[in-house]
Amino acid sequence: MDGTLNTRVTPQSAAATHTADCAVFGFSEGVLKVLLVQRNVEPFAGHWVLPGGAMGEDERLEQTARRVMLELVGVRDLFLQQVATYSEPDRHPVRRVVTTCYYALVKPENHTPVAKGYLSDVAWHPLSEVPPLGFDHGRLLNDAHQRLIQQLRDRPLAFDLLPDRFTLTEAQQLYEGILGEALDRRNFRRKILAYDFLIETRAKRAGVKGGPVLYRLDRAALDREMRK
Amino acid sequence: MDGTLNTRVTPQSAAATHTADCAVFGFSEGVLKVLLVQRNVEPFAGHWVLPGGAMGEDERLEQTARRVMLELVGVRDLFLQQVATYSEPDRHPVRRVVTTCYYALVKPENHTPVAKGYLSDVAWHPLSEVPPLGFDHGRLLNDAHQRLIQQLRDRPLAFDLLPDRFTLTEAQQLYEGILGEALDRRNFRRKILAYDFLIETRAKRAGVKGGPVLYRLDRAALDREMRK
DNA sequence: GCAAAAGTGTTACTCATACACCCATGC
DNA sequence: GCATGGGTGTATGAGTAACACTTTTGC
Numbered sequence: 189m190d191g192t193l194n195t196r197v198t199p200q201s202a203a204a205t206h207t208a209d210c211a212v213f214g215f216s217e218g219v220l221k222v223l224l225v226q227r228n229v230e231p232f233a234g235h236w237v238l239p240g241g242a243m244g245e246d247e248r249l250e251q252t253a254r255r256v257m258l259e260l261v262g263v264r265d266l267f268l269q270q271v272a273t274y275s276e277p278d279r280h281p282v283r284r285v286v287t288t289c290y291y292a293l294v295k296p297e298n299h300t301p302v303a304k305g306y307l308s309d310v311a312w313h314p315l316s317e318v319p320p321l322g323f324d325h326g327r328l329l330n331d332a333h334q335r336l337i338q339q340l341r342d343r344p345l346a347f348d349l350l351p352d353r354f355t356l357t358e359a360q361q362l363y364e365g366i367l368g369e370a371l372d373r374r375n376f377r378r379k380i381l382a383y384d385f386l387i388e389t390r391a392k393r394a395g396v397k398g399g400p401v402l403y404r405l406d407r408a409a410l411d412r413e414m415r416k
Numbered sequence: 417m418d419g420t421l422n423t424r425v426t427p428q429s430a431a432a433t434h435t436a437d438c439a440v441f442g443f444s445e446g447v448l449k450v451l452l453v454q455r456n457v458e459p460f461a462g463h464w465v466l467p468g469g470a471m472g473e474d475e476r477l478e479q480t481a482r483r484v485m486l487e488l489v490g491v492r493d494l495f496l497q498q499v500a501t502y503s504e505p506d507r508h509p510v511r512r513v514v515t516t517c518y519y520a521l522v523k524p525e526n527h528t529p530v531a532k533g534y535l536s537d538v539a540w541h542p543l544s545e546v547p548p549l550g551f552d553h554g555r556l557l558n559d560a561h562q563r564l565i566q567q568l569r570d571r572p573l574a575f576d577l578l579p580d581r582f583t584l585t586e587a588q589q590l591y592e593g594i595l596g597e598a599l600d601r602r603n604f605r606r607k608i609l610a611y612d613f614l615i616e617t618r619a620k621r622a623g624v625k626g627g628p629v630l631y632r633l634d635r636a637a638l639d640r641e642m643r644k
Numbered sequence: 645g646c647a648a649a650a651g652t653g654t655t656a657c658t659c660a661t662a663c664a665c666c667c668a669t670g671c
Numbered sequence: 672g673c674a675t676g677g678g679t680g681t682a683t684g685a686g687t688a689a690c691a692c693t694t695t696t697g698c
Binding site for chain 2: 204206243245246247248249250270272273275276277284286288
């Protein structure tokens with residue numbers, strides 16, 4: 189309640205910087221990946237971490253997250269969900285930093301992230317081969333992934349990660365990558381074909397065996413489903 | 417990621433105060449209630465708001481929330497869950513305040529909250545009769561309630577709100593109060609009696625018609641269930 | 645004795661799961 | 672022609688939802 193109880197706001201209580209960190213998930217080559225950046229400044233120089241940045245003066249944290257994503261991977265209008273806020277006094281070794289973690293879903297093939305500023309590298313890492321992360325970002329990433337799993341189980345969130353035309357097998361690989369478990373093909377197909385936002389196209393993809401049918405999204409129907 | 421991207425930490429980005437606000441739910445007289453405090457200072461003097469306070473120098477937000485609850489209602493070891501963080505630049509009319517909302521569950525009969533400091537009153541309000549709240553606390557309370565509903569649907573969280581001995585009808589009223597819908601008595605009893613943390617006592621309560629059986633909790637079994 | 649609340653089983657439906665064979669294509 | 676992946680249906684079990692009558696007690 190903003191200092192109404194005994195702990196009135198003081199210069200001390202304002203000493204924390206607030207940042208937004210993003211666990212950005214993408215799907216390519218049949219594998220779920222996360223976008224990481226490598227720091228070239230202390231603390232944690234040389235370490236991989238989640239991309240993030242400090243909240244600006246007239247910005248809310250979600251805007252901070254969007255700005256960081258725009259600057260880093262050049263993507264607008266991404267799907268962004270708040271996960272949690274982390275405030276341990278010693279989570280940043282130099283100064284007090286409170287961070288709010290978001291997760292985001294993007295199509296990697298649409299964007300080529302480039303390292304700028306304090307970063308020596310940017311890369312997609314398969315979620316199964318993430319290096320140890322700096323700060324407490326290993327925990328943030330894990331929490332973000334768990335939240336994504338939880339939300340995917342009752343909403344078809346993940347179709348934003350697929351290319352414009354995709355096969356049901358690709359969709360299934362995506363679900364399996366996120367959930368971390370194998371799914372039965374027939375049960376999966378039945379379940380997602382029960383949605384009305386999948387449109388079968390007549391086109392088939394060259395170079396793929398068995399000529400799988402390509403689907404595309406009915407965006408309006410998907411949005412309707414997501415709002416339920 | 418703590419200022420690694422372009423938005424390096426500056427004095428501006430540190431200008432926000434961080435607070436923890438709590439939606440404290442209790443259950444008495446068969447009704448779900450929330451603990452509100454009334455401010456006697458501007459801004460929002462005379463308005464009811466959620467209890468909260470500013471994060472201290474060596475404190476994480478959860479500790480802030482616990483401290484506020486201890487000072488206000490004298491309760492330790494309460495069940496506390498983080499809901500979300502709110503950072504709109506204008507959510508506080510005087511200065512920049514970012515807040516993280518928690519919800520808490522307590523037994524009202526064990527604690528008599530007293531108004532101190534900037535507060536002219538403290539009271540339990542039935543959730544169905546909450547006055548318009550100051551700041552954006554109406555939204556916070558709503559979000560906290562929604563999160564509580566969501567979590568109650570897959571974990572038996574709410575038994576902390578019941579007295580030591582309680583009837584199944586009371587438990588059902590509690591669930592109905594939280595979920596905001598009527599439940600079938602037989603289905604409800606079957607469902608919660610399937611848990612093994614409910615212990616039937618031989619005692620019956622005086623003054624209640626029909627001589628309902630009183631139950632108590634097997635705390636260890638409940639904790640086990642909550643960890644699942 | 646009557647009003648009020650407690651207590652008790654069964655059925656139908658929906659949803660998740662498990663499981664195996666044939667077909668089309670690329671090589 | 673064979674290896675690879677695409678495509679399809681059914682049966683079972685679990686969980687959820689709907690539904691009405693009898694018993695006990697306080698007054």
